[in-house]
Amino acid sequence: MDDMSSANLTRRETAARSATFNVHQIRVELDLRDATNPQQRGFGTTTTLKFEASATDSWIDFIGESVNRVTVNGVDVPVDYDGARIAVTGLVASNTVVVEATGRYSRSGEGLHRFVDPVDGETYLYTQYEPADSRRVMACFEQPDMKAAYTFIVHAPHDWQVLSNQSVVTTRVTNSGQTVEFAPTLPLSSYITAVAAGPYHRVDSTWTRGEQEVALGVFCRASLARHLEADEIIEVTRQGLDFFTDAFAFAYPWGKYDQIFVPEYNLGAMENPGLVTFTEAYIPRGAATDAQRGGRANTILHEMAHMWFGDLVTMRWWDDLWLKESFADYMGSHASAAATRFTDAWVRFAANRKAWAYQQDQLPTTHPIVADIPDLEAAKLNFDGITYAKGASVLKQLVAFVGEEPFFEGARRYFAAHAYGNTTLDDLLVQLEDVSGRDVRAWSKSWLETSGVTTLWLETDAAGERVLMQSDPRPHRLRVGLYDLIEGRLVLREQIELDIMAERTPVSLPAADLIVLNDDDMSYVKARLDEASVAAAATALSTLAPLPRALVWSSLWNATRDGEMPAATYLDIVRHHAPAEENIGLLSGVLANTAYTIGHFVPVARREAERTAWLAAAEAALDAALPGSDAQLAWARAFAAASAVSDASADRVRAILGGNGPAGLPIDPELRWSLITALATTGNSSEDDIADELRHDDTADGRTAALRALASRPAADVRAAAWDRAWNDESLSxxxxxxxxxxxxxxxxxxxxxxxxxxxxERIAEVWSVRSIELARRLVIGLFPGTDTTDAVDAWLAENQIAPAALRRLVIEQRDHLARGIRVRAAQ
Incomplete structure (x- = not known):
């Protein structure tokens, strides 16, 4: 349990600490030799910190089992430890502090996570720190502006791979195991240091550019080795290193480039220099669509962009988290489209990634991209759609504003000026402004320092003139696409480029069957379709080119979410055009939005009819899809999901599980478990059926899927037991x-x-105080009640005004989602 108010570091106190400390070297020694013993909760961790100080006392951060010994400049001092901070006194100008402690193995994905593979019984370890969990592994200064050179020494079992940010310097083998020492890092913030250890499967390669040669490694659990698509991962890695080396004119600085896929990971990936960690979800155990592989490539390139934006130059505090995440999100799509075979990256971004931003930006808790982050709890929750997707969206607009070459030249100057240092917003703006000659500060005030999303639509005034209207006015440079319906196809006639700033902008637009107000997706804006355009889309949406098709799908979805388009209209268009959608990334997004629409925006009286109609549509599209195609797989997954809320096709589900599915459909473990869970959820599968499936797939994913299926059975006592276990079983990973x-x-x-x-x-305040923020967040969001009114949540908010700000933020956001559903259903 982490019941320690001192764990939540504030911006004010960390700024004061960094103002009086100058850290040089940190040496971390970890003893992991007993990690395979399940009874061993902790591990030995000894940290030596060398730093200069102008204050005589301060604190060092650590969260673990115990602090056993502290020496300051060679003298043992009393251990003053409150569970999160180690008080140190008697500091002089130049100091060496040694902390001997016991860390705690994690099952929450925070700190040093320990996982035992049920396939072979092997133990795997990896670290995950951002924003502030390196203190769960080592004593440190847990703030991004106190960079140091880190040296890691790891004691581990004989046959393990042992990895860190740098290459191995020495390996010493003894009877009790091996001791691996790594080369010192270049200056790093604590949250991007990393260690991984275990019998990982390894694939080696290299990337060469001129005289620079970088060793490449790809790692995963041994039981997943046959599924690892190492060749494609390495190809994308080489393409990315080529692209970013040219784009940033700063050679990759971190030595080797290892990428490791790890179990039970909380994120998509993490940019630890020299040892990037990824979720194992990027290693499909069966069939995968091209969109899934495109998403993996995007993530590989996103993390690679961090080697410069975030690792080389790091934000001073979490207010400027966007300085790394917005840029990396933009670069992931940009480099995918420019350097890899996944040239549709911006199409998927327009339809799916921006949907995340639009949703987050309409919540009452929205914030500027450059946010006010007073403490670590606030920082944890700011890894959101604003920081990532909205930030990337407005950077795309900035590139259009200043020009692509000035944008990259500004980045090059930024890296040259601040390499291995820490920065704030102004440090980047000055470079972009100098190189482009544009008023970037005014752009920043409009886009980085404000919140909310603009809605754009066309009106016709009393004189018959067209007027472009925008709510929450901002400056936009955008294109308006005019499309004609010719012989059943929507064909682009012309694009008109506009600069708009005011709430009302008169425009001279010829009549067209379909008008796309943000064609080419240059700006960050919710663009509405007029009535005639909706009719044209309903007739021929699937005939558009991929990017305008993505933008129309996005417009239809946003109008449905906002209650301006009846859910029934959206669902009719989906049933008509989704089976013809050729871009698998767009199709996957549309299928997810359709399920959400039925569950939240369709009035209760019509919901069962819509569920039945959608199940039939998904089954028909599955049967009509090209055998072995990505579309067939996507529709099979949609059919399985729909079968969990309607049992009209239970016999068909059983037939597919029995091997009588559509020709060419791969019945892989993921799909099998989706179908098994659908049957369990509708009362058509027993505990014995689930156990039998688990016997055939007794893997980590299989055990997780079986837990879900067992808890999904529609019996009051089953759901009660699952509810109780979620809150009370702290052994759950x-x-x-x-x-x-x-x-x-x-x-x-x-x-x-x-x-x-x-x-x-009654529970959420307590769980927030006693569980880690990662697990508490899952409970608060995942078990939020879907009531028919907001009365209960309103009462809690009124009675808990002094609850932790991060907890209140989560509850307020869930209330807004609930209220939106109630409002949209009422509008039907």
Whole structure:
């Protein structure tokens, strides 16, 4: 348990600490030799910190089992430790502090995570720190502006791979194991240091550019080795290193480039220099669509961009998190489209990634891209759609504003000026302004330092003139696309480029069957379709080119979310055009939005009819899809999901599980578990059926899926047991907790769980205080009750105004999602 108020570091106190400290070297020695013993909760960790100080006392951060000994400049001092901070006194101008402690192995994905593979019984370790969990492994200064050169020494079992940010210098083998020492790093913030250890499968390669040669490594668990698509991962890695080396004119500085895929990972990936970590979800155990591989390539390139934006030059504090994440999100799509075979990256970004930004930016908790982050809890929750997707969207607009070459030249100057240092917003703006000659500061005030999303639409005034209207006015440079419906196809006639700033902008636009207000997706804006354009889209949406098609799908979805388009209209268009959608990235997004629409925006009285109609449509599209195609796989997954809320096709589900599915459909473990869970959720599969499936797939993913299926069975006592376990079983790993929560909510069976609504609001404050923020967040979001009114949540907010700000933010956001659903249903 982490019941320590001192764990939540504030911006003010960390700024004061960095003003009086200058850190040089940190040496970390970890003893992991007993990691394979499940009874061993902790590991030895000894940290030596060398720093200059102008204050005589301060604190060092650490969260673990115990602090056993502290020496200051060679003298033992009393251990003054509150569970999160080690007080140090008697400091002089130049100091060496040694902290001997016991860390705690994690099952939440925070700190040093320990995982035992059920396939072969092997133990795997990896670290994950951002924003502030390196203190769970080593004593440190847990703030990004106190960089140091780190040296890691790891004691581990004989046959393990041992990895860190730098290459191995020495390996010494003894009877008790091996001791591996790594070369010192260049100056790093604590949150991007990393260690991984275990019998990982390894694939080696190299990347060469001129005289520079970089060793490449790709790692995964041994039991997943046959599924690892190492060749494609290495190809994308080489393409990215080529691209960024040219674009940034700064050679890759971190020595080797290892990429490791790890189990039970909380994120998509993390940019630890020299040892990038990824979720194992990027290693499909069966069939995968090209969109999934494109998403993996995007993530590889996103993390690679961080080698410069974030690792080489790091934000001073989490207010400027965007300085790394917005840029990396932009660069992931840009480099994918420019340097790899995934040339549709911006298409997927327009339809799917920006949807995340639009949703987050309409919440009452929205914030500027350059945010006010007073403490670490706020920082943890700011890894959101604003920082990532909105930031990338407005950077795309900035590139259009200043020009691509000036943008990259500004980045090059930024890296040259601040390499291995820390920066704020102004440090980048001055470079971009100098090189482009544009008023970048005014652009920043409009886009980086404000919140909210503009809505754009066309009106016709009393004189018959067209007027372009925008809510929450901002400066936009955009293109308006005019499309004609010719012989059943929508064909681009022309694009008109505009600069708009005011709430009302008169425009001279010829009539057209379809008018796309933000064609080419140059700006960050919710663009509405007029009535005639909706009719044209309903007739011939699937005939558009991919990018305008993505933008129309996005417009239709946003109008549905905002209650301006009836859910039935959106669902009719989906049923008509989704089966013809050729871009698998767009199709996947549309299928997810359709399921959400039925569950949240369709009035209750019509919901069962829409569920049945959607199940039939998904089954028909599955049967009509090209055998072995990505579309067939996507429709099979949609059919499985739809079968979990309607049992009209239970016999067909059983037939597919029995091997009588459509020709060419790969019935891989993921799809099998989706179908098994659908049957369990609708009461058509027993505990014995689930156990039998687990015997055939007794893997980590199989065990997680079985937990979900068991908790999904539609019996009051089953859901009650799952509810109790989610709150009270602290042995659950992060993935297993997710599975239990998904089971509680399965099938949208409010009748089985509504009795727990009051208990939810009684529990959340306590769980926030005693569980790690990662696990507490899952409980607060995942078990939020889907009531018919906001009365209960409003009462909790009124009674808990002094609850932690991060907790209140989560509850406020869930209330807004609930209120939106109620509002949109009422508008029908």
């Amino acid at each position: 992060n993935d297993h907790l997710d599975a239990i929560i998904a089971g509680v909510r399965a099938g949208a069976r409010r009748d089985l769980i509504a009795r727990f609504d009051d208990e939810y609001f």
